Structures are given as C-alpha cells and as structure tokens.
Amino acid sequence: MENFVITTENAADLPESFIKENEIGVLSLYYTIDGVTYGPDHEEEMPAKTFYQQMRNGSMPKTQQVNPDQAIRRFREILQQGKDILHISLTSAVSGSYNSACMAAEELREEFPERTITVIDTLVGTLAQGMIVDKSVQMKKAGKSLQEITSWIKENIPHFCLYATVDDLKHLYRGGRVSKTTAFLGTAIGIKPILKLNEEGNLVPIAKVRGRKQSIQTLVKYMEEHVGSFLKENDTIYISHGDCEEDAKYLAELVKEKFGIMKSMINHIGPVIGSHAGPGALALSFMGENK
Numbered sequence: 001m002e003n004f005v006i007t008t009e010n011a012a013d014l015p016e017s018f019i020k021e022n023e024i025g026v027l028s029l030y031y032t033i034d035g036v037t038y039g040p041d042h043e044e045e046m047p048a049k050t051f052y053q054q055m056r057n058g059s060m061p062k063t064q065q066v067n068p069d070q071a072i073r074r075f076r077e078i079l080q081q082g083k084d085i086l087h088i089s090l091t092s093a094v095s096g097s098y099n100s101a102c103m104a105a106e107e108l109r110e111e112f113p114e115r116t117i118t119v120i121d122t123l124v125g126t127l128a129q130g131m132i133v134d135k136s137v138q139m140k141k142a143g144k145s146l147q148e149i150t151s152w153i154k155e156n157i158p159h160f161c162l163y164a165t166v167d168d169l170k171h172l173y174r175g176g177r178v179s180k181t182t183a184f185l186g187t188a189i190g191i192k193p194i195l196k197l198n199e200e201g202n203l204v205p206i207a208k209v210r211g212r213k214q215s216i217q218t219l220v221k222y223m224e225e226h227v228g229s230f231l232k233e234n235d236t237i238y239i240s241h242g243d244c245e246e247d248a249k250y251l252a253e254l255v256k257e258k259f260g261i262m263k264s265m266i267n268h269i270g271p272v273i274g275s276h277a278g279p280g281a282l283a284l285s286f287m288g289e290n291k
Helices: 016-021 048-057 066-079 097-110 126-141 146-159 170-174 181-187 212-233 245-259 271-277
Strands: 004-009 026-027 030-033 036-038 063-064 084-089 117-121 158-163 191-195 203-210 236-241 261-268 282-289
Touching: 004 066, 004 126, 004 271, 026 066, 030 048, 030 271, 048 097, 048 271, 063 271, 066 084, 084 097, 084 126, 084 146, 097 282, 117 146, 126 146, 126 158, 126 236, 126 261, 126 282, 146 158, 158 212, 191 212, 203 212, 212 245, 212 282, 236 245, 245 282
Parallel strands: 004 026, 004 084, 084 117, 236 261
Antiparallel strands: 030 036, 030 063, 158 191, 158 282, 191 203, 236 282
C-alpha cells in the first residue's frame, strides 16, 4: 500500500472513532466562546452538547482559521516519518484554512523535495467534507494511489452536495454568511430556511418552508431532485446536526425509505461550523449530478 496520510480539518465533523481508526491527521480551526479559546495549544475541545447549550443561553462564539504554523507543524510530523500527504480541505469560500494549508505545503516542499503534499479545496464543509475523507479512506484501503484518489476527488467536486436547514438565520447573519434582509425574512414565525453549498463553495439560502418537519422532508426532496445517476455512489447517508439528534435520525429514516441506503454516519456539527449555523442546524450530504 502506498505510504501516505489523509489529513483534513475538524470542520469535516467526522466521528472521533473514525478519525482514530483510520489515522486521519486533523488540523484544527480555533473557536472562542465566553472568553475561552479552544483548539491546539489552548483548551481541549468542549463537548458539542455543552457548546450548543451555551449558544442557546446567548453565548456568541467566534472562529479562527487554521494558521500556517499549525499546518506546518502537523504536516512536518508526517513528512518526517517518510510519508506523503493528501489534505482534504474545507471550502475556501468560507475559511482561509485552505490557504494556510497551501502555504504550509509550499514551504515544506522545499524542506522535503522527495515527498508529495497535495492540498484540495473541496468547496464543501461539515460531513460533505467528511464524506470525501470517508470515500478517500475506502479507496486507499482498496489500494488506490494518492494520485488516483486526488484525480477522483477533483473530478467529482461538482458532485459533492450539501443541503441544510437551520432553526433561524441570526447566527449565519452574525457570521456574515447571509444578508440582514435574508436573516430578517427567515425569522418570520415558523418559517424554516433551506440552504445549500453552491458551486463556489458558499452557503446560500434557496427556499423557505413552514415548520420543522416540512423543512426536514424538503432536504430529502432536494436529494431526490439532484442525485440522478449518482445514486449508486451513495452507499452511506451522511447527516450532521446542531444538537438535534432525533431530527437527524428522522431524516436518516426518510432517506433510507426513499433510496434504500442502509448505512449512515450521523454526527454533531462541531463548534467550528456550529458557531455559524447555530443549534438546530441539520445538514444532509450526498453525491449528485449537480449541486
């Protein structure tokens, strides 16, 4: 098997057990809540439930991208073991972490000219990014080379889809992800916004529906509209949630009934994405013909 390590950021929202089992290298975006900063060299990450409880109580977290020094340190450790790197990065449209990884790779290529360091801008985040990591791990286990996996990811970037609903838009507005007008319209009584990651990797509102149950059903409807000939690529249901596990399970059941996909990966949206999406956010990631 080729000697390389798959790396990503904590923004991919992969379960801890998956990261350990598959020896994924993780770069961490930092976040600050109630005056305390979490991330490498700071406090250990707080449990997702605690984080969302603090948000519900009115705390307003802030996030910071991966800095180049952290990326250099982490990448260097891997390169010193004589291994190459495939880094699967959070969309550059919402974070500078991709650029930090590129800067680190640039610098380290001079230090380790014999090693390969590949950095890919996925144009997605949360478990859509995690899905790409999962599929890359599967390909690696099947004996595919770093180059083959890289080509597959780049070829399929237009086909990685994420559709989401949030309880309200105020957190996305505060983080500069949607306009004030959009946020104001979205907080009307019982109106639930539907959003997607578009071709440029930005999160954009695409519809408004009435009520939570309908918003969850609408996510499945969008998957049905976009999955097309890619149904066979979807062997796992990827769902991430802002501390609303029952809703995530309900969504998984709907997807299972509609498409017959038996396997699922359900995980919390971590504090990095959760700072912007807020409690009650729910995202469905899959491969489709278009976004």
